[in-house]
Amino acid sequence: MKKFDKDRLILGLAGPVLALVVAVALTSVVLLASGRDPFEPYKLMVESAQYADIQVLILNQAGTYYLAALAVAVGFRMNLFNIGVDGQYRLAAMMAALVGAAVELPGPLHIALIVLVAMLTGAFWAGIAGVLKTLRGVSEVVSTIMLNAIATSLIAWLILTDNFGVQLEGSNDLTTGEIAESGWFPSVDMGDGGEIYGFTFVAFALGIVYWFVLNRTRFGFDLRATGASESAAAASGVDAKKMILTAMLISGGVAGLAGMPTLLGDTHTYSLSFPTGIGFTGITIALLGRNNPVGIFFSALLIAFLDKASASLDQYGYEKEIATIMQGLIVIAVVVSYELVRRYGLRRQQQKVGEELAAAARKNREEVAA
Template sequence: MKNTFDKERLLLGAAGPVIALVTSVVLTSIVLVLSGKSPIEPYTIMFTQATYSDVQVLIINQAAMYYLAALAVAIGFRMNLFNIGVDGQYRLAAMVAAIVGAKVALPAALQLPMLIIVAMLTGAMWAGIAGILKVTRGVSEVVATIMLNSIASGLIGYLYLPEIFGVQVGNNKTTGTMHESGWFPGINMGASGEIYGFVVIAALLGVVYWFVLNRTRFGFDLRATGSSESAAAASGVDAKRMVLTAMLVSGGLAGLAGMPLLLGEAHTYSLTFPTTIGFTGITIALLGRNSPVGIAFASLLIAWLDKASQQLDFEGYDKEIATIMQGIIVIAVVVSYESVRVWGQRRQQRRVGIELGTALARPTDTNDLKKEVAAR
């Protein structure tokens, strides 16, 4: 009975992402057909790109950033919070870390931990503003974090000013090159490039995320509060404290999303530093169902769509095909998850009804009935 239940739960868990991906491919293929293009060749081109070692390195590096952003979003989701401000939190954290890395020179054993802590504290502080507004004034974290994204952009623009921390390099504005003691060593792949060393940190944080949420009292309190604040309060959990804590942790993780690129390759924050990674993290967290393993596969998938699709421009196709697929995935994943959840719930209710009816119809004494119920 238990094995059957576990297998069904596993199948239901996999059904949502599979339906979303199949729907995305089908609808994108329809768009290609309507535009007079081959519905198969673009996928062939992108799959071929994924076989090249240099593209694989790019995909892994990009996936590391997506993974950290998605973990930050997932923390909020598990708490029933929608931290839509991950993008602003990670950009501001990356810039502050870049400024500190350019102004302060310590031995590598101290410089790297300092920069990581600075990034986490900056992201946590920026997310904490939304958390404080929610627990003290009841302001929706969605509204607060959206506004904070805009404020972060303005603040970054201010910090770019030459009289503040900005350095003009041609047509680009930067924060200056960081001291080499703050460069995170990578994994040399020869001619294929270098995998960011921070990829290892991202993987370890995934393990920590799983352990804290599933094997600690804090994780239980967080999940319980996300499921029902009133029930959590009845068991002695301070819901407001958990909301604020979840926002701080989410912001701290968001602050690390830019570190793979900043410490591993760019070594400065400039106008070319990528944006929208925080919003992509929302897609990945949804597709990965807030599971560290699911998020890892979703990060690799979205990174593959980003990097492999660049070849489409040279083959007569628009690389925006990948963007269309990502957009459809967002819509399809929400619809498919809800459909699967409702179907699974109805199936479970029907099974319980059948088993209960069978047990009541079978002639047996009270002791046998008790034993059968206990066994089930």
């Protein structure tokens, strides 16, 4: 049993490690083909990450990525591909900012209201895809992609000054108005390094909740069972359609929280410059982390490191898009590497079964001969 667990651990680590090695190697080839030093950019990024302010930026960004990846992972465990996390996250952040700026309550209540609105908005938007999937059989991939586009248009309309938007004097940016200080989530002051958003720690704590629910509750078992085989889950009394809808609602609710570290800890408003593309990055992180909360944590730190540590590359004659190239290569490499590891693991398992059967046969022959 112990040997099996060891093999499983090795196979679990082999996929992401192989993907990272391949991504680094291919990025180095690209740099070499363009006449650049294939190793210096990595050295510069590591040196940049030694500064306290960059470390704080990486940690804050990792918190946002972690929530987005958890939202994607919930769908993956149900065999659902929620590509709409980005739309759910942005629409939720905007609605939460609107409500947060419109009211002023005692601190904890104000923050709780903003967070609740974000979760409900994200769950509602993802729930549309869930309803279409369960009632009409519409692929969640198609519906969530379309809902992303609709969310973008809806946000653009809501933030107009004729509706709910506010245009600051001397600025072309449109915002939802600033949330009162009672709605700001406390941050951790790191001195010269800046502040770590308080909600970042909430994000990482949700990873523990995700693990517990998925692995230690009946609901988590039903979710995993339905994702593995809807027919088998139905035979054991699980309502597959209900689980699909529930998974989409939970995925959307977590996606709605992805904007909270930035909204409650930094901007305190939603504007046209609010970060985008978070949901798509979350897909990369969930894949690299194999939907495991610990794997997702380290994957989020890695991608955040590539984002923030690469910002200074242009000062040394290297384009910061090098990090973007590496992220794209990671996505490709992770899919290929996981398939290779899966096939190797299957062959390894078959080989072990064959060895055990051969050993049992030899033992039987020895007992008969005796």
